[in-house]
Amino acid sequence: MESGPFSNAQVKAESKKFVMVKIDGDKDKERVQAAGVQGYPTFQILDPDGKEIWKDAGYMEVDALLRVLADALAKLPSPTPPEK
């Protein structure tokens, strides 16, 4: 059962445009360190190549999260056309 902003229908719909990953900070210390996470929850958005485009810590309201998701999609570079 989703909780917080992730139980919101609009957030659920927008999440389909992302690959959603949940990292358990207690289990995956290496990833936590690599991402420079200082506290929980921390949210991070990466481009399709794994480059960080946004990160923030702390609880997020639905509206703020929707704004962040929309901004990230707008920043997304167009896919490179296949080489001829």
Added chain:
Amino acid sequence: MKALLAGLAAVVLMTLPLTGDDGGKKKEEKKAIVWVKVYADGLKQAQAEKKAILLFISSDSYMPSKTFQSKWFGNADVIASAEKVVCIKVDSAGKDKAVLTKYEVKKGPDVRFLDYNEAQLGGTANDIKKPEEMVELIEKAAQYCADMASKIEWMTNYDQALAQAKEQHKPIFVDFSTEW
């Protein structure tokens, strides 16, 4: 003048299919379940449409299979419900032997439901007694997958997520949290 006549003829020809039907009386087609005959194709369709799968393994040359099919899948209510799921029919006498091995079925008839990730939902539906039971099972599977599709699909493997993001050209949203 010739051009005008040719133009008029073209207009008349274009309107013929509209006026040349049976005067608005459409023949009522007898509905039937649309079966996908290749398992992999059905699975692909279910994944794309986020729908449950009704998997029917049978052989048309085997009488119990034919009886089973007409008894349960010829029912109007079952046919109507079946539109909510992807119906795959695998011929147990055909080439798709891997499916028979996977589900440990020899000849069939065998009916079971899968979600769009190929996980089986409950047991088989081979012992139902009434069409209503089949309808109920179809509706239950369809609803399960509708609920499943509306949920956020969280991945827990970072490397797999990265590979998927690259392939689908999607950004990645990471939620770092703890159980505590």
